[in-house]
Each structure stands twice: as C-alpha cells, then as structure tokens.
Amino acid sequence: MPRSAAATRTPLLPHHFDLVSHWRFDAPVEQVWAALTDPAGWPAWWPYVRQVQTLREGGADGVGGVRRIDWSTRLPYDLRIEVEILESVRHQRLRGQSRGQLDGEGLWLLRTEDGCTAVTYVWRVRLVKRWMRWLAPLLAPVFRWNHDAVMRAGEAGLRRQLGLQAAPVDALASPRSDPAQPF
Numbered sequence: 001m002p003r004s005a006a007a008t009r010t011p012l013l014p015h016h017f018d019l020v021s022h023w024r025f026d027a028p029v030e031q032v033w034a035a036l037t038d039p040a041g042w043p044a045w046w047p048y049v050r051q052v053q054t055l056r057e058g059g060a061d062g063v064g065g066v067r068r069i070d071w072s073t074r075l076p077y078d079l080r081i082e083v084e085i086l087e088s089v090r091h092q093r094l095r096g097q098s099r100g101q102l103d104g105e106g107l108w109l110l111r112t113e114d115g116c117t118a119v120t121y122v123w124r125v126r127l128v129k130r131w132m133r134w135l136a137p138l139l140a141p142v143f144r145w146n147h148d149a150v151m152r153a154g155e156a157g158l159r160r161q162l163g164l165q166a167a168p169v170d171a172l173a174s175p176r177s178d179p180a181q182p183f
Contacts, residue, residue, distance in 0.1 A: 006121050009115060013038045013134070015127040015133040015136050016124070016127075017123075017124070017126075017147075018122065018123075018124050019122070019123045019124075019125060019138075019144070020121070020123075021120070021121045021147075022117075022121075023119040023120075023155045024113075024117070024118050024167075025119070025158070025164060026115070026116050027116070027117055027164060029104055029117045030091060032117045032158070033091045035162070036158075037088070038111075039052045040052050040054065042069075044156070044161070045157035045160060046154045047153045047154075048072050048073060048153055048154070049073050051070040052067050052070075054066075054067055055067065055068055055082065058085050061088040062085045062094075063087065063088050066083065066085075068100075071150070073146050073150060074146050074149045075142065075146050079100075080101055081098045081100040082098065082099050083097070083098050083106070085098075089112060092109070092111070092148050093107065095107045098123075099123070101129055102125050103128055104125035105123070105124050107121070107122045108120075108121050109121075112139050123147075137139075147159075155167070
C-alpha cells in the first residue's frame with residue numbers, strides 16, 4: 001500500500017520531502033522488475049506519465065542511462081524531470097537521481113514475500129521551483145496527497161498491465177501517510 005512521508009522541517013523553509021510508497025503484487029518479481037526498469041513503457045500503464053525520452057542509453061544493467069520524464073499531476077501543474085540510473089541490482093534494487101523541476105534520489109526496492117512481490121519506493125526530493133518552496137509550509141499536505149495519488153494510479157496501472165485484479169478494498173482503505181522523516 002502506498003504511503004508517503006510528510007515534509008520535514010529545516011531551519012529556513014521545509015522544502016525537502018521523504019516520500020515513501022508501498023506496493024504489493026501477486027506476480028513474480030521478474031515481471032514487476034521488467035515493468036519498472038522499462039520507463040519508455042510507463043505511459044502505457046501509468047496514467048500520470050505523459051512522455052519518456054531517452055537522453056542517454058545506459059549499460060546492459062541500465063546504469064548511466066538518463067530519461068526525461070514528463071509527468072502530469074492531480075494538481076494544476078506538470079513536471080519534467082531527468083532521471084539518471086545510478087545503481088541496479090537485478091530484481092532487488094534500482095536507484096536513480098532526479099534533476100529538473102524536482103531534484104532528489106529515488107530508490108525502488110523489490111522483494112518476494114509469500115509468493116508475492118513487495119515494492120517499496122523511497123523518493124528524497126528537494127523542491128526546486130520557487131513557488132513550491134515558498135508555499136511548502138502551507139501546502140506540504142497537498143504535495144503529499146498529490147504524490148500519493150500519482151503513486152496509487154501507478155500501482156493500479158501496473159496491476160492492470162500485469163493482468164492482475166484490483167487491490168482489495170481493505171488495502172485501499174489503509175492509511176497512506178507516515179509522519180515526517182528527517183532528510
């Protein structure tokens with residue numbers, strides 16, 4: 001179940017966020033890994049991914065590859081970020097660095113649990129846009145809600161892509177936000 005952490009407080013402005021999402025699929029880790037490591041295919045199943053462009057091919061494991069991803073959101077703004085793959089451990093871990101309108105580091109962690117694939121995504125992000133930084137003290141809950149909505153849509157889209165049934169109702173009703181996590 002996706003959960004997102006709240007914005008943290010810094011001495012000046014709270015413009016750093018630790019966002020955490022949890023997904024669970026009744027599918028082999030190999031299938032989930034294949035979908036997550038193919039960002040060019042994301043627009044087919046992730047509703048908020050508008051376009052993915054390859055700026056630089058990576059090695060056989062994807063490391064060094066750079067993708068420009070255009071995102072829409074539930075809020076009235078779009079985002080464009082570039083993501084470089086820094087680390088790839090097949091079927092276990094994928095780490096990338098984002099830059100652009102949001103700077104940070106993302107980490108996908110996959111593990112097999114009881115025949116299912118559990119996925120945790122951690123995104124440590126710094127707000128780059130001036131308006132976001134200035135409004136972060138007031139809008140932090142809205143930013144978290146927006147991130148959660150985008151991630152829930154990704155989970156549901158990947159579930160459909162893998163040919164799985166929708167998540168159980170009790171999973172959707174679970175709390176999705178964690179308390180603030182320091183950077």
